[in-house]
């Protein structure tokens with residue numbers, strides 16, 4: 001007779017810090033922690049970091065970052081982090097043109113570049129690994145088990161279990177840590193999720209980052225972002241429900257207008273509802289998109305993901321060194337980003353309220369354009385009507 005030996009439950013693997021997601025936020029956080037000798041593991045759902053891109057692939061240079069956000073001009077570590085190697089910079093983006101429904105446009109300066117997110121995210125991940133962080137790919141967080149003694153156990157798609165001292169939610173737009181913890185959507189998770197579609201295209205590509213407003217993307221915008229000779233990232237996003245299930249069809253139509261050949265197509269969500277109310281939740285911290293740190297007026301979020309990843313790491317280091325509360329993270333975020341992101345949110349709300357239909361959009365933009373109103377909205381300055 002065979003005797004079954006009772007299975008002993010496998011002991012969870014413990015790390016000082018576990019980060020969910022190897023986006024720019026997660027890998028920047030991991031690098032900052034690992035450089036201080038802290039034991040950090042990233043759990044990443046994707047098999048290949050950065051793939052698919054789910055991005056317009058406009059990556060800001062340091063000049064753009066300090067032109068938008070506050071109090072970080074002297075932050076040497078961040079400054080160095082934004083000093084990207086030339087091989088990542090496929091196309092310099094020095095100018096942005098914003099097109100009205102009539103085809104008239106306003107242009108202004110930009111300090112960014114078009115790159116491949118696959119390459120960019122891979123570069124940031126390599127830096128984290130070089131610093132000593134561990135990354136497990138092809139493994140998704142699926143459940144957070146609350147134990148009676150108050151500890152939490154992370155369960156993953158590979159049936160692994162993990163425990164941690166600190167948990168970072170770098171899982172992007174849908175904020176999976178807060179979702180799996182069953183936290184209130186209104187207070188703990190990013191909101192106003194805007195559906196987007198994007199494509200890699202080839203054809204006669206402009207030199208500038210072009211944005212198109214009006215019925216092409218109601219309550220949103222379409223973009224063409226050059227990322228090398230004859231190659232661009234083209235996409236559009238429209239407030240939830242405005243295009244129903246037709247976001248991809250609308251993008252295909254948009255590409256056809258320019259005779260672009262579509263090489264690949266994808267979709268993603270951009271949380272445009274502004275900063276999450278509770279980013280620090282016990283011993284966990286939400287960063288990047290999971291904390292709602294996207295600029296609602298233009299959808300950009302790479303720089304905020306990297307900055308918040310760095311701030312989260314510094315708050316953990318301060319907590320370990322001198323017991324400073326993790327809520328210090330929120331203070332750092334507020335002093336750097338609260339005002340620009342609030343301005344950006346107001347601009348977006350103004351756009352939602354006023355830019356209804358091509359005629360009204362044209363009239364409003366013709367009033368705002370010459371006095372710098374469009375530029376202010378894109379750069380997260382205070383909207384003109386509030387000055």
Ligand SMILES: Cc1cc2nc3c(=O)[nH]c(=O)nc-3n(C[C@H](O)[C@H](O)[C@H](O)COP(=O)(O)OP(=O)(O)OC[C@H]3O[C@@H](n4cnc5c(N)ncnc54)[C@H](O)[C@@H]3O)c2cc1C
Nearest residue numbers: 021023024025045055056057058141172268288289301302
């Ligand atoms: C279509 C589109 C265009 C955009 N264009 C631009 C742009 O041009 N410039 C710009 O600055 N910003 C742009 N953004 C926003 C930008 O992509 C994000 O703000 C940025 O990637 C946020 O970084 P993050 O690290 O917070 O999250 P992400 O980059 O989203 O990374 C999250 C990671 O977590 C992983 N993950 C998710 N769930 C789990 C789980 N359960 N377990 C394990 N891992 C998980 C994901 O696979 C992903 O790798 C765009 C967004 C979209 C959708």
